[in-house]
Amino acid sequence: xxxxxFGDKSVSKLFDAxxxxxxxxLDKLIYALGxxxxxxxxxxxxxxxxxxxxNLMATDVETLRGIKDIGEIIAKSVVDFFALDSTKQLxxxxxxxxxxxxxxxxxxxxxxxxxKNIVLTGTLPTLSRKEATALLVKYxxxxxxSVSKKTDYVLAGEEAGSKLxxxxxxxxTILSEEDVLREVAKYED
DNA sequence: AGGCCTCGAGATCG
DNA sequence: CTCGAGGCCT
Numbered sequence: 515x516x517x518x519x520f521g522d523k524s525v526s527k528l529f530d531a532x533x534x535x536x537x538x539x540l541d542k543l544i545y546a547l548g549x550x551x552x553x554x555x556x557x558x559x560x561x562x563x564x565x566x567x568x569n570l571m572a573t574d575v576e577t578l579r580g581i582k583d584i585g586e587i588i589a590k591s592v593v594d595f596f597a598l599d600s601t602k603q604l605x606x607x608x609x610x611x612x613x614x615x616x617x618x619x620x621x622x623x624x625x626x627x628x629x630k631n632i633v634l635t636g637t638l639p640t641l642s643r644k645e646a647t648a649l650l651v652k653y654x655x656x657x658x659x660s661v662s663k664k665t666d667y668v669l670a671g672e673e674a675g676s677k678l679x680x681x682x683x684x685x686x687t688i689l690s691e692e693d694v695l696r697e698v699a700k701y702e703d
Numbered sequence: 704a705g706g707c708c709t710c711g712a713g714a715t716c717g
Numbered sequence: 718c719t720c721g722a723g724g725c726c727t
Contacts, residue, residue: 551725553709583708585726637718660707673715675719 540567540617543608549595551588559583560592567605567615571596620652623701627694628654630666633681636674638691646691653698661686669694 541561545554552560563581564570570592578589595601609615622628632655638646646669647657661668661680668681669689681688 551709555708583726587725635719643718658707659709662706664706673718677719 536611536613538614540565540615543567543613543615544570547595547601547604550591552592556584556588561617562619565617565619571605622654623652625653625701626697627667629656630654631656631658631664632667632669633658633661633665633677634669634671635677635681636671638669638671641691646694649698650694653701 539561541554541558544552544560544567545557559581560570564573573593575586575589575593578584578592579586627650632650634643634646634657641649650657650669658665661677661684663684665681665684665686667687667689668678669691670678670681671691678688
């Protein structure tokens with residue numbers, strides 16, 4: 515039976531992975547729904563504002579438009595999506611399977627990165643992009659995707675691309691993963 | 704206008 | 718992963 519390399523151990527791991535996925539934060543769930551114009555950033559904004567999927571589903575265009583960075587187009591896209599029968603069925607199915615619908619707003623630590631616009635580029639030595647982003651966000655940073663004159667720091671790793679060139683041209687402070695880790699270590703309890 | 708997010712394409716890699 | 722075009726928001 516196990517000639518395909520997918521035996522009891524793999525089944526167990528897969529089962530665990532599925533269980534874990536049910537406990538992910540609401541922002542990940544919203545992103546996974548694949549709503550048009552709602553990517554990672556908008557998903558986080560919506561999750562932190564509504565805190566529970568039921569609240570988001572019950573909202574209206576005006577309320578959505580009142581949220582920073584959410585305008586007419588995204589508001590309508592969200593409302594239209596949750597009005598669909600297929601969406602309602604999917605949501606009820608997920609609920610029946612015990613998927614987490616809450617967003618836990620983690621307390622942000624004040625640091626030198628608080629309210630700073632930071633861009634990541636290249637491959638970091640130990641942290642993945644997601645991990646680095648999560649770490650910086652925890653310390654109050656606003657991680658954005660492109661370099662401009664509003665960018666405060668650029669966290670660069672190996673094989674950094676055009677973002678690094680642009681940052682240097684603008685005279686933006688370049689940080690390494692080591693710099694960031696050393697800095698946040700000061701705030702660990 | 705300017706900033707930057709979304710999303711698809713193509714390169715990179717385990 | 719990076720890049721860039723297109724499009725959304727203020």
